Amino acid sequence: MIDPKSLLDDLTEPQRAAATHVDGPLLIIAGAGSGKTRVITRRVAYLVSQGIPAWSILAITFTNKAAGEMKERIGHVLGRQVRDFGRLDQPWPTVCTFHSLCLRILRHYSQQVGLGATFSIYDSSDQTKLIKEALKALDISSDNFSPATVHNAIGDAKNKLITPEQFAEGARDFFHKTVARVYTKYQALLKQNNALDFDDLLMRTVQAFRDVPNLLPELQDRYQYILIDEYQDTNHAQYLLAHALAMKHRNMCVVGDPDQSIYAWRGADLRNILEFERDYPDAEVVRLEQNYRSTKTILAIASQLIANNTHRKKKDLWTENADGDKAEVTFCQDEHDEAEVVMRRLTEFHAAGVPWGDMAIFYRMNSLSRVMEESLFRNKVPYVIARGTEFYNRKEIKDVLAYLRLIANPNDEVSLSRVVNVPTRGLGDASLKQIAAWGIGNQRTLFESLAVAAKIPGVSSRAGNAAVKFVELVKKWRELAGIRVGGTSDGTPLAPSSGTPGEGWGGGSVDAANSAEISNADSEDSQGNADGSNPHSNPPPEYLKRGPEAGGEIRVSDQASLFGDESEWDAAPLDEEESIADEPFAPSDEPFAPPDEPTVATEDSALSIPPSVIPPMPIGGVRNLMEEVVRSSGMEAHLRKTGDADLSELKNVEELITAAAEFDKEQPEGTLIDYLAQVSLVADVDHMGDGGGSVTLMTLHAAKGLEFPVVAIIGLEEGILPHSRSRDDIDQKEEERRLFFVGITRARQRLLITKAQVRTVRGLRERTIPSPFLRELPEDYLKVTDRAGLDDIDARGGYGGSASRDDHNAGKLGFKRGQMVRHPTFGLGRIDEMTDTGSGTRAVIQFNAAGRKTLILEYARLEKVG
DNA sequence: GACAATAAAGTTTTT
DNA sequence: CTTTATTGTC
Numbered sequence: 001m002i003d004p005k006s007l008l009d010d011l012t013e014p015q016r017a018a019a020t021h022v023d024g025p026l027l028i029i030a031g032a033g034s035g036k037t038r039v040i041t042r043r044v045a046y047l048v049s050q051g052i053p054a055w056s057i058l059a060i061t062f063t064n065k066a067a068g069e070m071k072e073r074i075g076h077v078l079g080r081q082v083r084d085f086g087r088l089d090q091p092w093p094t095v096c097t098f099h100s101l102c103l104r105i106l107r108h109y110s111q112q113v114g115l116g117a118t119f120s121i122y123d124s125s126d127q128t129k130l131i132k133e134a135l136k137a138l139d140i141s142s143d144n145f146s147p148a149t150v151h152n153a154i155g156d157a158k159n160k161l162i163t164p165e166q167f168a169e170g171a172r173d174f175f176h177k178t179v180a181r182v183y184t185k186y187q188a189l190l191k192q193n194n195a196l197d198f199d200d201l202l203m204r205t206v207q208a209f210r211d212v213p214n215l216l217p218e219l220q221d222r223y224q225y226i227l228i229d230e231y232q233d234t235n236h237a238q239y240l241l242a243h244a245l246a247m248k249h250r251n252m253c254v255v256g257d258p259d260q261s262i263y264a265w266r267g268a269d270l271r272n273i274l275e276f277e278r279d280y281p282d283a284e285v286v287r288l289e290q291n292y293r294s295t296k297t298i299l300a301i302a303s304q305l306i307a308n309n310t311h312r313k314k315k316d317l318w319t320e321n322a323d324g325d326k327a328e329v330t331f332c333q334d335e336h337d338e339a340e341v342v343m344r345r346l347t348e349f350h351a352a353g354v355p356w357g358d359m360a361i362f363y364r365m366n367s368l369s370r371v372m373e374e375s376l377f378r379n380k381v382p383y384v385i386a387r388g389t390e391f392y393n394r395k396e397i398k399d400v401l402a403y404l405r406l407i408a409n410p411n412d413e414v415s416l417s418r419v420v421n422v423p424t425r426g427l428g429d430a431s432l433k434q435i436a437a438w439g440i441g442n443q444r445t446l447f448e449s450l451a452v453a454a455k456i457p458g459v460s461s462r463a464g465n466a467a468v469k470f471v472e473l474v475k476k477w478r479e480l481a482g483i484r485v486g487g488t489s490d491g492t493p494l495a496p497s498s499g500t501p502g503e504g505w506g507g508g509s510v511d512a513a514n515s516a517e518i519s520n521a522d523s524e525d526s527q528g529n530a531d532g533s534n535p536h537s538n539p540p541p542e543y544l545k546r547g548p549e550a551g552g553e554i555r556v557s558d559q560a561s562l563f564g565d566e567s568e569w570d571a572a573p574l575d576e577e578e579s580i581a582d583e584p585f586a587p588s589d590e591p592f593a594p595p596d597e598p599t600v601a602t603e604d605s606a607l608s609i610p611p612s613v614i615p616p617m618p619i620g621g622v623r624n625l626m627e628e629v630v631r632s633s634g635m636e637a638h639l640r641k642t643g644d645a646d647l648s649e650l651k652n653v654e655e656l657i658t659a660a661a662e663f664d665k666e667q668p669e670g671t672l673i674d675y676l677a678q679v680s681l682v683a684d685v686d687h688m689g690d691g692g693g694s695v696t697l698m699t700l701h702a703a704k705g706l707e708f709p710v711v712a713i714i715g716l717e718e719g720i721l722p723h724s725r726s727r728d729d730i731d732q733k734e735e736e737r738r739l740f741f742v743g744i745t746r747a748r749q750r751l752l753i754t755k756a757q758v759r760t761v762r763g764l765r766e767r768t769i770p771s772p773f774l775r776e777l778p779e780d781y782l783k784v785t786d787r788a789g790l791d792d793i794d795a796r797g798g799y800g801g802s803a804s805r806d807d808h809n810a811g812k813l814g815f816k817r818g819q820m821v822r823h824p825t826f827g828l829g830r831i832d833e834m835t836d837t838g839s840g841t842r843a844v845i846q847f848n849a850a851g852r853k854t855l856i857l858e859y860a861r862l863e864k865v866g
Numbered sequence: 867g868a869c870a871a872t873a874a875a876g877t878t879t880t881t
Numbered sequence: 882c883t884t885t886a887t888t889g890t891c
Contacts, residue, residue, distance in 0.1 A: 098881080202881095367883085682881085720877095
């Protein structure tokens, strides 16, 4: 099996301490480049080697990519593949994102939670659509309440597990009171659509922990060893969720680095990691401070920068790596010059033998990539831009997926209205509105209304016929997908989702004993509950009761109040259709199959599987269904006719079909719902890969977790990095500094940093102010080049040349009307006009090539000619 | 119902 | 200066 010794051989002392910690809380502060992933992987393997059943291990990551990589690496160390069918009941370690975990839980317990098995999952654009609808329904002008703003406020509330009722209660001012109304309406709309948004996945799961008896205890016993990666990025909902799961066995291992927290704006709460030791006073703390990635120089720069953050635990990164070269800081003239500088330098590295794929360019915002791209393109430097969600955000892709979602969930009106007229079938907005209105008046869903649209008065016969035809089409597809027409489910038991039977997963006799015990406990529990009583009438377990702290800030250390005040929760019932849960809950005998006995849908177990209503898989797989949809919906023909000349849309759709075929192959038992679950929660799907032989361009945020031998960071200017929106907020400013820190620590060997003296932002060409962060870097480790002209002491950020302001000003005296001049960017020109203003002398110059420009003499690096 | 004109807004974005 | 979404017109 696994030899614990070989697992630990090549680890350092602190790494080993972390990897061999078994029981009890553990905090791993993992500095940048400290071998975090390696430690996590080894620890999982070590646990298994100690006889801990693999399926009782839960590792939570933030991205699917991270989960995939970790699965792969764990599998590698353990010598067997870690598979994942996206279900709760699987005999191997669970490695997934928070959202995926929640989805698994909600689907597994869908009956008890009061959700159908076929709810849709709304991404942020769906959310925005629905919020717009809510605003409209409430007759709120979007002038003062932009959907984006409201969207943010609601998302924020959900991250903090604040229900609409609580939100309304706490709303003091007009804005919050209005948002409260929208929030309430929005939730109602979600319910009506039988949909959850991303944030709901978390929130509903935490609610289910409180409201559904036995659910939490079952999960607690299932996942006895919990590991959370990137813990500094968890929000409040995730925090509660994880700690609720860990509460019983207290085997909670969190890994993170406060200095790399860059998602506070998205609800991440840095206190989660800073206060872990308060939550678990008995926690072991391991600090990984040795860096294996970067040169001493790069590390020194990063360290000195981050030391400027005040809200911070001190950490001393060190390395045995070489000193390395100085970082190159270049003050460029403008963004074009900047791009040239970077491009030329990268080209030089390439000529010296560095592969393109080893280099990356980071920037604060996507808009900065453009000029950079042009420069690379012009000079034939291969590059890729990492924009994760690009593919799945394409219209044609979203359309196809909307069709599939509609097939799975006809109540999903966001998807329905998205595709009902794609391609156009004579069913326009006006007709749709009429039909929808009729439906509201007659208590019919939109889909039901469409079915009888031909008989609705006022609806044109053309629209009516189109609607009926559309409904027929969807029904046909539903049949193809194995969903009984007219019914919501056919109750077919779900297929076994366990993988390769036989091979013991985390085997050993200890495991078998453990799992048997757990299985027994489970079935006892379930029988206790399966006596026909409504689970919801049971009082919640003792530990779920009790009072809240003020402001919804419930910390784990106050374990009794983890779930807040009961009455608070009562204000937020799960769903009115809780009556569904009247049916006794009969969980599987082996909801969490032990390794040697994978779940098999025998006659017996078919009964014991929770009565989930997951539709069987489409005949011929998802791929077949998708192809049929694309063909018979007319999408294919439409794209062929009206799409781009190169048929790129069609190619994208074909790519989606290929991916679906892949899914069919990997998960032969996978259903349409499984597929949708996967694509809903997967935005990037290794789509971008590793840059493969090209320079990688990406935002600083996207760079987290990656490393490159050569890194360039551009746009070190006030208002860009730090971003202007963080101007007056010290916490935000510190986050910007962390962002820069993350960027720097991605570099292994070489670091380039650039700043443009003039930059065109939103069409306005303006002088820039250097980023204050530049001044925080240790001069000794920098090689500063100033191409921008020595005209402004500030522009150098305190470094560089010796020319004084006086030198330069002296030169300006000789300018007057009619003078021929040369400008570094605009070339030759003649001064047409000069005016003295408070802020300096302006000259209107007619350039030969660049046209007429107004420049401030003091700043423009003009040279007299003739 | 399709297209063009116009207006508004424009950090970052793991799911 | 862009891109995107909504409006208005044919």
